[in-house]
Amino acid sequence: MTSSISTSTQNRPTTTQPAQKSETGPTTTSVKTVDASVRTQDGRDVQGYGLDLDRDNRYDGARDGVLAFDFDKNGDLSDKEVKDTRDGLQAFGGNNDLDGSGGVDEQEKATADRLAGLVRQFDANNDGKLNNQELKAAGAGVIGANGVQSLDELTAGDSKASLKELDPKNASAVLDLLGGANDPNNEKPAADAGAAPAAGGPASPKGPTIANPDAPAGFLWKPTSDSDGNLVILLPPNYAGKVQSVRVLSPDGQVLDEGKFSGVGNGDRPHFRFKKPGASFPNGSQVEITMNDGSKQTITIENTSMRNEGTGKGK
Numbered sequence: 523m524t525s526s527i528s529t530s531t532q533n534r535p536t537t538t539q540p541a542q543k544s545e546t547g548p549t550t551t552s553v554k555t556v557d558a559s560v561r562t563q564d565g566r567d568v569q570g571y572g573l574d575l576d577r578d579n580r581y582d583g584a585r586d587g588v589l590a591f592d593f594d595k596n597g598d599l600s601d602k603e604v605k606d607t608r609d610g611l612q613a614f615g616g617n618n619d620l621d622g623s624g625g626v627d628e629q630e631k632a633t634a635d636r637l638a639g640l641v642r643q644f645d646a647n648n649d650g651k652l653n654n655q656e657l658k659a660a661g662a663g664v665i666g667a668n669g670v671q672s673l674d675e676l677t678a679g680d681s682k683a684s685l686k687e688l689d690p691k692n693a694s695a696v697l698d699l700l701g702g703a704n705d706p707n708n709e710k711p712a713a714d715a716g717a718a719p720a721a722g723g724p725a726s727p728k729g730p731t732i733a734n735p736d737a738p739a740g741f742l743w744k745p746t747s748d749s750d751g752n753l754v755i756l757l758p759p760n761y762a763g764k765v766q767s768v769r770v771l772s773p774d775g776q777v778l779d780e781g782k783f784s785g786v787g788n789g790d791r792p793h794f795r796f797k798k799p800g801a802s803f804p805n806g807s808q809v810e811i812t813m814n815d816g817s818k819q820t821i822t823i824e825n826t827s828m829r830n831e832g833t834g835k836g837k
Contacts, residue, residue, distance in 0.1 A: 745800025
């Protein structure tokens with residue numbers, strides 16, 4: 523999905539409100555919706571439905587985003603769709619004063635009713651709010667400084683986030699914070715995924731664990747993660763920012779799956795998540811780590827159903 527909108531930048535405070543942690547599941551936080559002035563490529567200003575993603579109580583084109591519906595389903599968020607989304611959500615929330623004049627004439631009310639009707643059709647459960655699935659059905663995207671973000675890969679402060687729910691009546695939205703150092707979906711410290719490794723030694727184990735001499739200290743093959751029950755691979759702290767990809771290969775070298783980077787945690791270790799549990803891969807599978815410089819490291823996992831922790835060999 524592409525956009526013809528560029529966001530205008532304002533000064534903002536340098537501090538942001540920290541996310542509140544949760545012991546189980548994603549951290550959930552509320553953000554305000556704000557009136558956002560976005561600039562088109564031809565220099566015109568369009569009012570958009572802004573999300574205060576960095577929670578500093580103002581719209582900042584460098585840190586926040588503008589929600590828009592792909593009404594015509596052509597894969598592009600046009601200037602008109604940005605404005606119609608803003609006006610439609612405002613009217614759907616009960617405010618027909620689209621131009622902010624303090625009054626509503628017949629023409630403005632007719633426009634508000636039409637646009638509110640377009641938004642209302644997305645509210646499948648008729649609760650006056652739009653949940654993640656309803657927003658996706660509307661072809662929604664969030665336009666930010668770097669283009670259009672999907673609803674499940676928003677940049678919110680220091681975390682990645684998913685837009686869980688939008689409440690136009692109360693001018694608010696709910697986010698699930700999914701990535702970054704404060705994300706509880708990164709494996710829990712010490713009592714869960716294992717404490718950060720000491721120099722030259724593996725992390726503290728939990729459950730049946732194999733000491734893997736092929737892997738460096740700090741490496742962990744965790745076949746069943748706490749967040750979704752699928753494989754997660756943790757790499758040593760000194761790998762952070764240096765890894766191009768982490769793949770699981772069959773014993774004969776065929777690519778079975780590629781992990782998705784989900785953040786850093788447990789002693790600053792990068793996390794890569796996979797689509798299925800570790801035990802679903804054949805014993806003797808290999809973890810192929812490709813660094814940004816093109817170099818590769820291969821680690822053999824003899825028993826994929828058990829935790830494998832590195833004991834010091836490797837980078």
